[in-house]
Amino acid sequence: xxxxxxxxxxxxxxxxxxxxxxxxxxxxxxxxxxxxxxxxxxxxxxxxxxxxxxxxxxxxxxxxxxxxxxxxxxxxxxxxxxxxxxxxxxxxxxxxxxxxxxxxxxxxxxxxxxxxxxxxxxxxxxxxxxxxxxxxxxxxxxxxxxxxxxxxxxxxxxxxxxxxxxxxxxxxxxxxxxxxxxxxxxxxxxxxxxxxxxxxxxxxxx
Amino acid sequence: xxxxxxxxxxxxxxxxxxxxxxxxxxxxxxxxxxxxxxxxxxxxxxxxxxxxxxxxxxxxxxxxxxxxxxxxxxxxxxxxxxxxxxxxxxxxxxxxxxxxxxxxxxxxxxxxxxxxxxxxxxxxxxxxxxxxxxxxxxxxxxxxxxxxxxxxxxxxxxxxxxxxxxxxxxxxxxxxxxxxxxxxxxxxxxxxxxxxxxxxxxxxxxxxxxxxxxxxxxxxxxxxxxxxxxxxxxxxxxxxxxxxxxxxxxxxxxxxxxxxxxxxxxxxxxxxxxxxxxxxxxxxxxxxxxxxxxxxxxxxxxxxxxxxxxxxxxxxxxxxxxxxxxxxxxxxxxxxxxxxxxxxxxxxxxxxxxxxxxxxxxxxxxxxxxxxxxxxxxxxxxxxxxxxxxxxxxxxxxxxxxxxxxxxxxxxxxxxxxxxxxxxxxxxxxxxxxxxxxxxxxxxxxxxxxxxxxxxxxxxxxxxxxxxxxxxxxxxxxxxxxxxxxxxxxxxxxxxxxxxxxxxxxxxxxxxxxxxxxxxxxxxxxxxxxxxxxxxxxxxxxxxx
Ligand SMILES: Cc1cc2nc3c(=O)[nH]c(=O)nc-3n(C[C@H](O)[C@H](O)[C@H](O)COP(=O)(O)OP(=O)(O)OC[C@H]3O[C@@H](n4cnc5c(N)ncnc54)[C@H](O)[C@@H]3O)c2cc1C
Ligand code: SF4
Numbered sequence: 001x002x003x004x005x006x007x008x009x010x011x012x013x014x015x016x017x018x019x020x021x022x023x024x025x026x027x028x029x030x031x032x033x034x035x036x037x038x039x040x041x042x043x044x045x046x047x048x049x050x051x052x053x054x055x056x057x058x059x060x061x062x063x064x065x066x067x068x069x070x071x072x073x074x075x076x077x078x079x080x081x082x083x084x085x086x087x088x089x090x091x092x093x094x095x096x097x098x099x100x101x102x103x104x105x106x107x108x109x110x111x112x113x114x115x116x117x118x119x120x121x122x123x124x125x126x127x128x129x130x131x132x133x134x135x136x137x138x139x140x141x142x143x144x145x146x147x148x149x150x151x152x153x154x155x156x157x158x159x160x161x162x163x164x165x166x167x168x169x170x171x172x173x174x175x176x177x178x179x180x181x182x183x184x185x186x187x188x189x190x191x192x193x194x195x196x197x198x199x200x201x202x203x204x205x206x
Numbered sequence: 207x208x209x210x211x212x213x214x215x216x217x218x219x220x221x222x223x224x225x226x227x228x229x230x231x232x233x234x235x236x237x238x239x240x241x242x243x244x245x246x247x248x249x250x251x252x253x254x255x256x257x258x259x260x261x262x263x264x265x266x267x268x269x270x271x272x273x274x275x276x277x278x279x280x281x282x283x284x285x286x287x288x289x290x291x292x293x294x295x296x297x298x299x300x301x302x303x304x305x306x307x308x309x310x311x312x313x314x315x316x317x318x319x320x321x322x323x324x325x326x327x328x329x330x331x332x333x334x335x336x337x338x339x340x341x342x343x344x345x346x347x348x349x350x351x352x353x354x355x356x357x358x359x360x361x362x363x364x365x366x367x368x369x370x371x372x373x374x375x376x377x378x379x380x381x382x383x384x385x386x387x388x389x390x391x392x393x394x395x396x397x398x399x400x401x402x403x404x405x406x407x408x409x410x411x412x413x414x415x416x417x418x419x420x421x422x423x424x425x426x427x428x429x430x431x432x433x434x435x436x437x438x439x440x441x442x443x444x445x446x447x448x449x450x451x452x453x454x455x456x457x458x459x460x461x462x463x464x465x466x467x468x469x470x471x472x473x474x475x476x477x478x479x480x481x482x483x484x485x486x487x488x489x490x491x492x493x494x495x496x497x498x499x500x501x502x503x504x505x506x507x508x509x510x511x512x513x514x515x516x517x518x519x520x521x522x523x524x525x526x527x528x529x530x531x532x533x534x535x536x537x538x539x540x541x542x543x544x545x546x547x548x549x550x551x552x553x554x555x556x557x558x559x560x561x562x563x564x565x566x567x568x569x570x571x572x573x574x575x576x577x578x579x580x581x582x583x584x585x586x587x588x589x590x591x592x593x594x595x596x597x598x599x600x601x602x603x604x605x606x607x608x609x610x611x612x613x614x615x616x617x618x619x620x621x622x623x624x625x626x627x628x629x630x631x632x633x634x635x636x637x638x639x640x641x642x643x644x645x646x647x648x649x650x651x652x653x654x655x656x657x658x659x660x661x662x663x664x665x666x667x668x669x670x671x672x673x674x675x676x677x678x679x680x681x682x683x684x685x686x687x688x689x690x691x692x693x694x695x696x697x698x699x700x701x702x703x704x705x706x707x708x709x710x711x712x713x714x715x716x717x718x719x720x721x722x723x724x725x726x727x728x729x730x731x732x733x734x735x736x737x738x739x740x741x742x743x744x745x746x747x748x749x750x751x
Contacts, residue, residue, distance in 0.1 A: 075595035117595020136589055139598065143585045146262050154259045159585040162599045163606055166545045170264070170426040170579055171255060180385040180423050180549030187543045187607040192597030201590040203583075203675070204263045205284050 062099065063088050065106040070138055072109055074158070075117045079142065083153055090147025091137050101134040118195035125196050132196050215241040215452070217744055218474055218488035220459045220503065223310020224730060225716040225737040226494035227442035228356060232741035234449035238748055241486055242446070243457040243476050245277035245495070246307030251440075254313065254430040264582055267314050267429040268303050275635045276458055276479040277306040283682060290498065291629055291642040299531045299680035300645035304496050308455055309440030311496060311684075312730065314429040316552045317409040317436040319359045320727025321350050321371035321735075325561050329723045333566040335650065336619045339722040340694045340703030343371070346735050349742070351375050353734035354407075357437040358415040361407035369404060370560065379412045381405040382421065387544035388554040391575045391610075398668050401558040403575070407731075409437040410550055416441065423549040425579045436550075457484070460638055462491070462507040462516045464710060471516075471713045477636050489751070490744055494716040494737065497527075501626045501689035501719055502641045517690070517707040517715075522700050524626035526688035527643055528724040530615035531651060532571070533658045534677035536583075540670025543607035547579025559657070560726045569617030569654030572726045573661070580609035587673075610669060612662050613681060615726050616654040620688050621646070647680060655680060685729045687718035705740050714740050 063081070066088040070079055092098050105124055114120035124131040141147045145157030160169045166184040168174060217233055219226045222244040230240045257270035266282060273279045273289075280290040283301040292300045304311040324343035329336040353359075354377065361377035362369070384392065384405065392403035410427070411420050421435040434441075447453060454476075461475040463485075473487045493500050501524045505515040515523050556573040584605030593601045624646060628639035647655075666674060693699025696708035701720050707713045716737040718729045725732075 073594055074598075118597060121592075121594040135594065139589050139594060140586075143589070143598070143602065144582060149262050151260050151262055158599075159581050159602055159606075163581050163603060166543075166603075166607065167548055167579060167581060168423075168425070169581075170547075171259060171424050171430075171432045173422050173424045175423060175548075177420060178383045178423070178549075181383045181389070183386050184543060184545035184548065184607070187603050190597065190600035190604050192593070192600055194592030195594045195597070196592035198592050199590045201587055204265070205282055206263075206266050206268075 062102070066102050066138075069102060069105045069109055070142060072114065072120050073117050073135060073138055074142055080156070083142075083145075083156065086152045087138075087141035087147045090150060090152055091134075091141060094137075094148035098134055098137070101131060102138075104128065105131060105134065118192075121195040132199070135196065136199070212473075213241055213454075213484065213486040215239040215486075215488050216748055217241075217490045217492065218243065218486050219492045219494055220474060221245075221310065221493070221495035221499070221717075222308050222439065222443055222453055223494060223496060224312050224357075224439040224442065224734050225310075226492065227309070227439050227446050228353075228734055229492055229494065229716060229737050229741040229744070230451040230453075231356075231442050231446035231449060232738060233744060234446050234451035236745050238745070240446070240451040241488070242443075242451060242453045243459050243474065243486065244308050244453060244455050245458040245499075246305070246455065247274055247277075248308045248455045249313070249440075251430065251432070251434065255432045258426065258430050268305075270429050271305050271307070271313065273306060274456075274479070276456065276477070278634055278640075279304055279306045289640055291632065291640060292645060293642065294624075294644040294646050296531075296645045296647045296680060299647055299682055300527070300529065300643050300686075301682050302498065302529065302684050302686045304498065304684065304686075306496075306499070308453065309438055309443050312438040313440065315436075315438070315730060316427045316728075317550070318552050318728040319354065319357060319361075319407045319409045319731040321369070321373075321407075322346075322725045322727055322732055323370050323561055324372070325565075326723060326725035329565070333563075335566060337691075337693065337722045340692050340699070345703070346732070346739065347372070347374060349735035349738045350731065352738045353731055354378055356442065356738070357409040357731075357734065358411055358418070359407050359409050359731070360412040362405040367404050369407065369557065377407065379415060382408055382410060382412050382550065382553055384553050385546070385549040385577050387546040387548070387577055388575060390542070390544055392554060394668060395556060399664075401556050403554050404557050406553050406555050406574075408550065408553065409731075411435045421550060425547050425549065425551060425577070427551045458636060458638070459495070459503060460506055460636070462493075462503070462713070464511060464516070468511045468709075469711060471710050481636060489748070490712045490714065492714045492716050492740060492744075497686040497689050497717050497719040498626065498641050498643075500715060500717045502628065502639075504690065505626075505628050506638060512709075517700055517709045517713060519709050520697055520700060522622065522691055522698060524689055525622040525624070526620035526691045527624040527626055527645060527686060528618035528620060528688040528721065530683035530685045530724060530726065530728075531618060531647060531655070531680045532614040532616050532683055533655050533662065534611070534613040534681045535662050535666070535674055536609060536611045537666050537669075537671035537674040538605060539608045539610050540672060541608075544610065545607045546577045546609065546611070547581070547606075549577060551577055553577055559661075567650075567653065568657060569619070569648075569650045570726045571614045571616040571654050571658050573612060573614050573658070576611040576613060578611055579606075580611075581606045584609060610671065612665065613677075614655070614658040614662075615683050615685070615728070616651050616658060617726055618688075618724050619648040619650045620691060620723065621648055624648075624688075626689055685718065685724065687721035687724050687729060690715050690717070690719040692720045692722045704743050705736055706743070714744070716740050
């Protein structure tokens with residue numbers, strides 16, 4: 001019995017879940033190729049050197065327009081353009097007509113120079129109800145870190161940035177033993193109101 | 207194609223989950239030769255952690271664990287499901303999930319480690335419902351403790367918090383300090399209701415234990431603890447292998463061979479992923495393949511000698527399917543911030559409804575206030591409500607701090623009509639039929655769930671809750687049981703009180719499939735205790751052989 005243990009079992013087949021995960025990664029890189037075929041600017045995704053310099057995306061590039069729209073919709077002056085590049089690629093990959101919709105949002109932004117995200121979103125839905133879906137996708141991208149039903153970033157999603165005084169993203173706790181017994185921050189009831197009309201909320205199946 | 211040389215061991219075990227691997231470990235440590243045949247592959251934790259982080263739908267507990275084609279498991283809890291087919295009036299309530307891979311389903315359990323109550327073993331005698339088990343709480347008590355030591359269970363001091371299951375020894379580890387959210391919930395229940403919230407016993411380290419670290423509160427016990435602070439079957443596999451047990455992965459058992467008298471099992475046969483067939487002989491055999499797959503294997507093994515399946519002279523293999531089918535609601539508390547999701551997922555329970563005279567009328571239940579990180583849900587909800595910019599950020603914080611989720615485990619009863627059969631239309635790549643389950647919730651359970659709904663409404667009121675989202679219908683709790691039911695009468699049960707099949711003297715079953723009733727506590731500590739009792743029986747019999 002005992003000597004059998006030392007060697008790997010004779011039947012170690014290759015298609016383990018680990019290998020299956022690799023297969024998935026291979027599929028993902030095929031997707032990148034497809035994106036390239038669509039003529040999108042995914043250079044920021046593919047070239048680490050360029051990403052590292054964190055050069056502000058060019059104002060008149062597609063990604064540049066996406067960043068401008070995103071900054072207004074999040075009421076933030078600073079967003080990571082590397083993440084923005086990946087989000088934009090995902091959003092347009094899922095739905096190629098989004099390129100035109102982002103362009104439309106950008107035109108609206110330039111024309112009306114809204115002072116807040118809420119003003120911008122309200123005006124957009126008023127101009128074209130279909131813009132609501134794109135706004136949802138952009139916000140889902142930045143806050144959940146998800147585009148095209150795929151995780152673009154996990155820990156760096158804005159939802160974790162704005163709650164980091166209270167809680168850790170799952171699998172990334174760093175509070176020390178039994179940190180959870182301590183009192184987390186109080187949160188006042190918000191006074192703001194929604195800018196867009198409500199949409200059905202569908203909990204994904206487990 | 208078949209293997210040239212026959213494998214053989216004193217004890218051959220099918221399945222490497224908690225049940226199979228803990229028996230293997232005990233026997234190997236006693237110098238007994240053991241082969242464990244595991245349908246799925248060897249796996250490692252880090253890949254599952256990576257898969258989880260890359261998963262868009264984080265609450266999908268099956269998501270990080272893709273199945274291999276030769277050992278499929280249910281991909282999700284949806285009906286229809288591509289693997290576990292469910293039918294009947296409550297088909298969707300029986301969408302159990304489980305895993306088929308080395309170490310088994312506890313890769314993504316939550317570590318809740320309850321002992322059953324003494325009354326849970328005597329439901330018929332005490333309340334005239336269901337059945338009695340063919341053993342008593344006291345028979346299992348020493349093995350409960352052995353299972354708690356094996357897994358590393360933390361729990362409260364009975365002098366301070368008596369959970370109703372008498373103990374001869376204290377828990378191996380001190381109770382886990384509960385989160386701020388759970389503390390507030392406990393206070394509310396204590397001050398505003400006649401009920402109580404207790405510390406849940408958990409297979410989770412409150413100090414370094416068994417070379418595994420103390421829990422760090424990653425809040426990801428389901429689907430994957432990133433650091434191994436929570437026990438899973440994989441650890442019993444490591445220990446058993448170190449003690450000399452042989453584990454063969456990707457070995458899908460599909461046939462149980464008997465002698466000409468049909469009294470004695472002589473071998474089991476497994477297929478490798480290339481459909482090569484292999485025969486494994488032994489003195490004793492233990493089927494520990496999880497409730498669903500164990501019954502399936504006995505049925506698949508039908509032949510001329512046993513046309514209804516192995517160990518099935520009673521006709522009860524696959525019948526009496528049970529679960530803790532429950533109720534679930536998520537709502538927004540109007541009280542102070544709780545920030546659930548700091549610390550482990552499941553730590554506290556309302557245990558007042560685990561037993562009482564009303565059990566002659568309706569099923570018992572227990573309630574979890576699930577301590578789940580709600581940031582992602584809050585974000586999705588706030589976006590769908592139409593918030594943007596600064597207002598969106600305020601909403602996310604508020605909702606994440608105030609979302610409360612309650613769910614219950616409600617007691618089922620063994621009903622022979624609730625039945626697992628082999629699919630006539632669906633087979634896997636090896637040609638083995640998929641499992642199919644007909645399920646109708648017993649009235650006993652429906653009444654119990656109604657009671658729970660009432661309680662949840664009251665609790666929501668006490669917390670000034672709004673935006674209630676009730677999970678539609680009933681909520682499967684992944685505690686399938688009953689498919690090879692235990693009893694004293696071979697005419698209406700499959701195994702005896704020692705989990706030995708009535709029909710075959712050297713064939714044992716180690717699984718929740720032997721449960722005669724299902725109580726309320728999560729099932730696995732009882733599965734492990736029964737398995738360790740099987741190991742004890744085998745050790746004694748092999749010593750005398
Ligand atoms: C999401 C989730 C959360 C849970 N949380 C809890 C909890 O907190 N507390 C609790 O007590 N319980 C919990 N459970 C239940 C718990 O996981 C099971 O009770 C436990 O895993 C049962 O152990 P087992 O060894 O009987 O079966 P498993 O762990 O399922 O192991 C059975 C093994 O047999 C193998 N097998 C199957 N068919 C064959 C075959 N034909 N040939 C060879 N091998 C085969 C499988 O691949 C598998 O590895 C949870 C379950 C789920 C799904
Ligand atoms: S809370 Fe984190 S560390 Fe603790 S058991 Fe759960 S996943 Fe593991």
